[in-house]
Amino acid sequence: MTHTYQLTGMTCGGCENKVKNNLLVLPNVTAVEVSKDTSSAIISMDKHIGLDTLQQALGGAESKYQITANNHNELAEETKSWVATYKPILLIFGYVTAISLLVSWQDSTINLMTFMRIFMAGFFLTFSFFKMLNLKAFAESYAMYDIVAKRFSAWGYIYAFIELGLGLSFALNLSPIFVNWVTLIVMTVSILGVLESVLNKKKIQCACLGAIFNLPMSTVTIVEDAIMIAMSAAMLILM
Secondary structure: OEEEEEEEOOOOHHHHHHHHHHHHOOOOEEEEEEEOOOOEEEEEEOOOOOHHHHHHHOOOOOOOOEEEOOOOOHHHHHHHHHHHHOHHHHHHHHHHHHHHHHHHEEOOEEOHHHHHHHHHHHHHHHHHHHHHHOHHHHHHHHOOOOOOOOOOOOHHHHHHHHHHHHHHHHHHOOOHHHHHHHHHHHHHHHHHHHHHHHHOOOOOEEOOOOOOOOEEOOHHHHHHHHHHHHHHHHHHHHO
């Protein structure tokens, strides 16, 4: 994609070169054309880059170079980029939710316990499947942020099989109290490393879908883990 931005502060050829070079080093930027005469920058990128990131590359908010978007809807582009980035997770949640609703529909109403059990089964089975496709790569990625895997490298391998076991247990409704307690504990420990990474703004790959998809660590990962924690706690309370 290519966008044209208004870029003020350039007064000479040296300014143009500096701005161009600073923007070209950004990941996903493929080409940059700038002009002090028209106070503009034409930027080509593999995927949308937010204005804040572009401004930081130019020296931050206090820089004499200020970039603005007047020729496109920045919010719409960011939303489109977000959806494209997290499309695999959104599709998985959509499919799992739809199947859970169909299975839990009883006597013209939704059986909440059945819905949560089937949702958790689908969630764990699907996510463990993607981890199993390249177990070694998952374990290595997981060790970059998980508080247990950082200290015990084998935990990444064990975790993938725990997810598989939880998925099968929820699907077969085996020992629901024990399984929900295991889920609550495992997912609570897991979310701690995610929270640390997101709060510290670490730019690392999320290993939730193994090494198959290059998904960035973000609040989406927190929500994903939080849903499983909330459902397991709710099931324990309802039991």
